[in-house]
Structures are given as C-alpha cells and as structure tokens.
Amino acid sequence: MAGLYAISDLHVGYAQNREHALSLRPRDEGDWLIVAGDVAENVADIVTVLETLATRFAKVIWSPGNHELWTSPHDPVQVRGVDRYDLLVKVCRELDVVTPEDPFPVWSGPGGPVTVAPLFLLYDYTFRPAGATTKEESLAMAYAEGIVCTDEHMLHPDPYPSREAWCRARVEHTERLLAERDESLPTVLINHWPLTRTPTLVLRYPVFAQWCGTELTADWHVRYRAAAVVYGHLHIPRTHTEDGVRFEEVSVGYPREWGHRSATPPQPRLILPAAP
DSSP: OOOEEEEBOOOTTSHHHHHHHHHOOOSSTTOEEEEOSOSOSSHHHHHHHHHHHHTTSSEEEEOOOHHHHOOOTTOSOOOOHHHHHHHHHHHHHHTTOBOTTSOOOEEOSTTOOEEEEEOOOOOOSOSOOTTOOSHHHHHHHHHHHTOOOTHHHHOOOTTSSSHHHHHHHHHHHHHHHHHTSOTTSOEEEEOSSOSSSGGGGGOSSGGGGGGSOOGGGTTHHHHTTEEEEEEOSSOOOEEEEETTEEEEEOBOOOHHHHTTTOSSOOOOEEEESOOO
C-alpha cells in the first residue's frame, strides 16, 4: 500500500547521515516522500540527495531549511538570500522535485485526497524567552547564555533588510498561495520551522526558540484544515496534537543525537494514511 512519508534534517555533511540519506528507498512504488529541510549546506550535496530520492520515489516534495539557505564559505556557490532560494527552486524543478513555489500536489492515495502544501516561512524572533519584549532584548539574552544560531552569521536575507522582514513577506506570499487551493480538501502543511510555539517548549535551551518560527502562523493548522503538520529543525522527533491536529517532527539530526536513541538513523515517518 502506497504512503505519504516524511523526513527532515538529513545533514548529509556527516558521513553516516549521507550514507543513510542515499540509502532511502520506498516501500511501495507509489510512495511520496516529503523532505522538510536541512538536507545540507552545499548546493552540490543538496542536488545529489534530492536527485537520488527523486529517481526512487513517485514524488518528492521539498521545503527549505535554514541550512540550505546558509551561504557557507565552504560552498563554491556563494549566492545569498532570495537569490539562493530561487536557485534551489530552479534546481528542484529540474529534478522534478516539488517546491513551495509550485502548485500544491494532491495526495489521492490511502488517507486522501489531501492537498500537500510545502511552505517556506522562516522566523521573526517572536518566539521570545520570558522577560524579552523586543528582538534586541531576546538576542541579548541569547548572547549572554552563549546560545546563538549560526543563521546570525550565514543566513543572509538579501535583498530584505532583515530575516524578520523576509519572514513577513514569505507569510503574506504563502497566504495568497494557500487561498488558491481547493478549500474542499484538508491539507498536510509542511514547513521546516514549527508553525506554532508549542513544539519549542521542550527545547533544552528555551532561548533558542526565537530562531524557530513566527506567531503569525499560530492558527494555520486550524485555518487551513490540516490533517497533519510536518516540521523539523528542532532535532526532537516526536508526535503531538494541537486542536485535534497531528504535528509530526520528522528530523534525523546529527549522529551524536540519533545515536543516543538508536544504532541507526530514523527512517521516513508515515504521515498518510494515519496510524490507528
């Protein structure tokens, strides 16, 4: 029986993760695979992984994570910000991989029909720690604790003046795209960053939550009739429900993280049909 599966945070710069990513295969010839961001930092590695998966799965659906958007000094491709995202979209289209800029596909297999919506929304520092009322206060608290996301150095928002400005533009753009969907169908919403703040409440370092999403999407799982919400970024694989909607964190994470839970990295998680 075909299924809609999801995985994220493959981080193939690590040899064990790369081997795992390139070994992924469908269980059924009709399987779809969601890849919810953080494949790699280098464009060449992103292409290798997505191209391999696209030749095996009936459909691959990609949402970018922060690592894909980094302009790393180790990547020969040095484009930044929106230009980097546009380049990745172009590459995915050449590989026949669905992106947030493409028409949302409809999963008609078991558990469907459901509109599968890959999103790219970023974050705007509104998941602030207690006591911080502004971005500046929130960042100051993070720097004081020594917990600062690498995005501050390598995720450039060009031509936007800030990452939060880019986030607001992405939210507005995505709302327009979602308004064009078939409203008679439920959705599977896919975003690398959590759509609500709830998943960040289990973070070991709560101050890191400011790099994990935006309050602007807090009701999207209800507003857009989500059958499931798929996300990654936190490296805390889990399932929880909000307002009766299933949220699935599907990350692999770094070897030091998954190695504490299992001898092997996690396999893609079945999203549809839903488990009993």
